[in-house]
Amino acid sequence: MEMVNLTINGVKVQAPKNATILEAAKSAGIHIPTLCYHPDLKPEGACRLCVVEATGARGLVASCCYPVAEGMVVQTNTAQVRKARRLVVELLLASHPKGCLSCRKSGDCELQRIAADLDVRNHRFDWGERKTYTLDDSNPCLVRDQEKCILCGRCIRMCRDVQGMNVYSFARRGFHAMVAAAFEQDLSKVACSFCGQCSAVCPTAAIMEKDDTERVWDAIHDPDKIVVCQVAPSVRVALGEEVGLAPGSIVTGKMVAGLKAMGFDKVFDTNFSADLTIMEEGHEFVDRLQHGGVLPMVTSCSPGWVNMCELKYPDLLPHLSTAKSPQGMFGAVIKTYWAEKANVNPAKIVSVSVMPCIAKKAECVRPQLRDSGFQDVDIVITTRELGKMLREDGIDFTRLPDAEFDSPLGYGSGAGAIFGTTGGVMEAALRTVADVVTGQDIQQVDYKAVRGFEETKEATLNIAGKEIRIAVCNTLGSAMKMMDRVRAGTANYHFIEVMACPGGCIGGGGQPIPTSKAIKKKRMEAIYSIDSNSKIRKSHENPEIKILYDTWMGKPLGEKAHRLLHTHYSPQNR
Amino acid sequence: MASQATNIAVVGGTDADHAKIDIILKKYEGQKGSLIPILQDTQDLYNYLPRKALEYIAEQTGNPISAIYGVVTFYSQFHLNPRGRNIVRVCQGTACHVRGGKTILETMEKALGVKAGHTTDDARFTLETIACLGACGMAPVMQINGETHGRLTPEIIPEILAKYK
Structure with missing residues (x-):
């Protein structure tokens, strides 16, 4: 395998030529926060949380998708990166319910953990409009609470690329963008196998198993x-x-x-x-x-x-x-x-x-x-x-x-x-x-x-x-x-x-x-x-x-x- | 009303519908990235995209119905509900805005009894807004079925509408 040499945060790193910056950083023990990235799914670069500075790139790049190159110098923790990363989380939280204490995903939620890790305490955009959706608990297996969806698309990629079922897709646009089954129907109405892989990769409580405890x-x-x-x-x-x-x-x-x-x-x-x-x-x-x-x-x-x-x-x-x-x-x-x-x-x-x-x-x-x-x-x-x-x-x-x-x-x-x-x-x-x-x-x-x-x-x-x-x-x-x-x-x-x-x-x-x-x-x-x-x-x-x-x-x-x-x-x- | 609702539910799903859609599908057969033109041609048939027609297109093209729904709801050119015989687009672009475009929209909403984005009960008009028609010199403007009407005032609206049956 052809390898390239790059520097991440001053550390010399060797990585396969087709690796992403994120993979190279991970192999060197350098942690870059991610949300839409999942190791078992194709990266999509949707959330921009994993942005870094890299030589040869204009502006910040999403490290989950951006390929390494010979001689590249990457900085994962500059002032600009920190600011951008925090802004991403702040904007996600702006339209996210704040009921973490009573949320079923509390403690396991990636958004919650990242907000804590990045020390996002100040909800600057809290005045913004919130999306409201009806809870889909129409089937015996899965509950979808779309108000908690951060549009990372992991469920879509899992259902489409791995399971081939294509239950979900992004629908609508802009503020109204959502993850939807065809015609925004409940899961009980569409060809869903209830395998629940979407719930296994969802970073928040947007898709969870029905709680029978x-x-x-x-x-x-x-x-x-x-x-x-x-x-x-x-x-x-x-x-x-x-x-x-x-x-x-x-x-x-x-x-x-x-x-x-x-x-x-x-x-x-x-x-x-x-x-x-x-x-x-x-x-x-x-x-x-x-x-x-x-x-x-x-x-x-x-x-x-x-x-x-x-x-x-x-x-x-x-x-x-x-x-x-x-x-x-x-x-x-x-x-x-x-x-x-x-x-x-x-x-x-x-x-x-x-x-x-x-x-x-x-x-x-x-x-x-x-x-x-x-x-x-x-x-x-x-x-x-x-x-x-x-x-x-x-x-x-x-x-x-x-x-x-x-x-x-x-x-x-x-x-x-x-x-x-x-x-x-x-x-x-x-x-x-x-x-x-x-x-x-x-x-x-x-x-x-x-x-x-x-x-x-x-x-x-x-x-x-x-x-x-x-x-x-x-x-x-x-x-x-x-x-x-x-x-x-x-x-x-x-x-x-x-x-x-x-x-x-x-x-x-x-x-x-x-x-x-x-x-x-x-x-x-x-x-x-x-x-x-x-x-x-x-x-x-x-x-x-x-x-x-x-x-x-x-x-x-x-x-x-x-x-x-x-x-x-x-x-x-x- | 009930029979009309049933009719809407089957539109796009009969053998006759399939025959018409087949002609469109044939036209784009083997062409990659032809979903949007197929949807456009289908919308030309019905004035909107009936659900059954979309399901048929999904089945025939192998595109997942969820993805087709995603495309249809992404682009404002596509419509999932039946539309009126006459499509009114009131410009809300910057030039029209400063010259009273908002008042024109409000007048239209009152005259037709529907909000922007909706169709009158008699299916005579669908009222929509648009960001700019490129006719700023005639602001405020609106388009009905592609015909542009400029230098609008609330007073001349009834006269214009009367021309469209």
Whole structure:
């Protein structure tokens, strides 16, 4: 890579020729404040907060977009830069609500932090006109409070460039400029997958997950309710960030202890139902393969992806595995199998799930997911919401003694654990499929070809003499490209895994903020270390799974399994 | 009223509409950056941009409907609501301003019973403002359907309006 030499604040810096000033400064440990910039998105230079002085440039330049050059001299903290930067923040604050104390984003808000960092105390332009908008809380997942929007455009870039959904665009002009869905409709009226990636990159409270924590507290404080929860595989490798631990910290035991301390009666593991999903989905795949079913079969555990398929590819719904997501399976099993075992009236159970995911909030209210005779999962909270609840409860997280998940439904194999990352569902399925097809206990369980961050991965495997072609997609943008190929008949695969979010659930829309590829990488490593440290790494070898099938469920794809563990999809027209 | 509202909701979405829009799309087929001309030609068909027409253009061109909405709301030349048979543009530029452009606008608003930016109930007039028509020598001026009327006084307004049915 061709390198250039430049000087930033008197420090000699080497940077790749195509780097921006911001990247070069960062590599040299020089901090430049940013707002519209996000490490995972294309820079746009919209907010002008990152302006610097650079030789060869007229006036101040936006360092997030401006390329470095040989011999360039950059100053990031001159009087002129400071003045300009502060003015940017002052002008943003001029039309921004001042209710920081009661704002949900308080403490996590980038605008708030930058205003404090730059010591903007004097609101010179407070007399200015304010924009007023109606709150959009029309859907179960996301709340848009546009009065808090600073027009950084991160949500637009995420939704357009990464997810390919194009829900948002800038609309209108000047003072009236806004981020809008088509015709300024509410999100419930447009083709939004509810992946929530917009909320993961929003620097303020303009787009946030719908807060369901109060409903959880109400249930916990109701003595007549039995409040149980399940926790998704990727929450345990991210929750630590909510309590100040380094990304990639594995906090399984403390998380369980924390949930119990908060007042949950039982804490179960979604890794268990991830194994259950593999039992059903793996057998479904083998069945489709051997009996001429619709191929490629596509995974269905990511509800953002399922929404996208129902919205944009209704003709391809037969490709989706009919196996419910792990959350969905767990919901059905808790209010039937577990209620029976524990001798509990299912009507009294409040089933909560802790998910990395925003779209799970919409999944749990799907009319299809009421096979227990009740709404199978009652409330979904995200990793961020759990973090908030732990703080609210005053739990000293790091000092909690590790606790174990409740049993049964509390044990998950390594295969269940890796559901939390892109490639994980595929790898987990292959471990079981290989054993089922060959009738052997295959020792090689690492399928490295499906691991990693690339948006589309593919591999050809030889299982019992048969060539199996697989593909793994993460991000809805790459899923769209793949589904276009499926539609055109050029996707020559047997099995495709799709996860809506970048990196899979570790990068879910409900995961801790800030989020970036570097942070997700740590979470991913943590997930794989949970797997490699597991004694049991195949779903079908999970003893609790065996007991469930042997004593109650019957066979995978059997009558009971069909009724409780499988679902159907319908086109959505929004 | 109800039937009229229903009509508006389907404008741009019938087979006949699609056939007309197809002709426009054909004209710009394969040309990059042709969204704005397509929108202009479509607006010429309807006098405004019906929502169904925009949705059809999005579907056919592959431009996201959110982005098309962004373009349409950015440029003041595009209109999302039906417009009157006669378009009145009252100049509010500097020269007109100092020569009583504001009074002319107020007189027009009173005469038509609508504020600037709106259309009369009988769809006879749409009243708009404009920053400068480049006819400062005739200030204050307004344009109706492209015809310029200058040296306006509140008194001569009714006479001018009477010419436009």
